[in-house]
Amino acid sequence: MMNNLFSIFDPLSSIIPIQLNWLSSLLLFMFSPLLFWLIPNRSLMVMNLILKFLKNEMNNLLNNTHFKGVSLFFSTVFFMILFNNFLGLYPYIFTSSTHLLFNLTFSLPIWLSLMFYGWIMKTQNMFIHLIPNGTPPILMPFMVLIETISNIIRPGTLAVRLTANMIAGHLLVTLLSQNGTIIPTMFLILLISVEFLLLTLELMVSFIQSYVFTILSILYTSEIH
Template sequence: MMTNLFSVFDPLSSFFSFQLNWMSSLLIFLILPLNYWLISNRFHTMINMIFTFIKKEISNLMKLDMYKGNNLFFISLFTMILLNNFLGLFPYIFTSTSHLIFNLTFSLPIWFTLMFFGWINKTQNMFTHLIPNGTPTILMPFMVLIETISNMIRPGTLAIRLTANMIAGHLLITLLSQNGTHIPTFLIAFLIMTEILLLILEMSVSIIQAYVFTILSTLYTSEIH
């Protein structure tokens, strides 16, 4: 029995001092490799359509095809976040992407890599981004400050956006499901229909948030070119 509404997000259940809940992220590696040995089917067709769409979006945003590994990297990032979001919708499977520390493991390395690469190899370009074109001279110091702060909070905003969206939907589903024993019988069917609609909404949010995270990371990378 849950002690509070947020206990569904508690990762501290352990076995011999080993936190097993975080192992849910590794379930992906047990599921995906098997698909490569199967014949083509509707699932593969759907996955290929999604990957093709993501590849086109990334290619349009990157503009210059300077780094051949960009498409593979961002498609892998999209897949990792998407599958972790979906795994959290199954009963008794811990939602890793509902924790800020897990999402920061994606956003911080990307941001640090872009900063190191940009300031070492594209220094002039990095300075250019601090002052947008057409900025009046008197506003330049303020624009530098604003752009610097905006740049510094990027990894946090990426992680917080994903975390907040995952928590919000799961909390709503949990809150409604806890009231199942306290409502009249004739409202049970309405509650079940509401839960199904919320589950469909959460599936959409899982896809959208993985897409947003990937596209924003791509946009930040394209600024370095």
């Protein structure tokens, strides 16, 4: 039971003992160019609406910070995570975003880049962030320790949040779907309705988690100014 349940997260291919399932993340680069053959089309219009929404959110969060290309970079990260989240909703397709290793490849380089830039170019401001305004002198050492720990665990919390939310939804959908062959026929319609509601919820979770990952990364970027 447990092996069948968690086999949906196994990156190994069932044909040859090579982790080919990770290649599913590259499908985005195969499908995205097709959107531009017909202009305007529905897919491109939806993508433009999302891009405008993200750009407005980024402008509100970044305020006076000016990093060239930051909107393009984080929009790309958003769509990459969103695409991989959506892939997991299709049967027999490996979901890369359910693995901590995959999510760390996004959060860790972003965090390291911000830390290197901040401590090299904005050293004084980085020290200022360690002690909030109005902190009593006696509490300053503790605040520095707390702020340092919270800063260090940021890439981990970004990756774990995304991983946990994606795994939880996929496990719930899989558990319910396995009962389809053993429950009475009169309850089958109820099971299908619940599965449909869960899939709708997972669509929303896929978008929300991509948005949360991107917005938190932008918030960390806005602190470097």
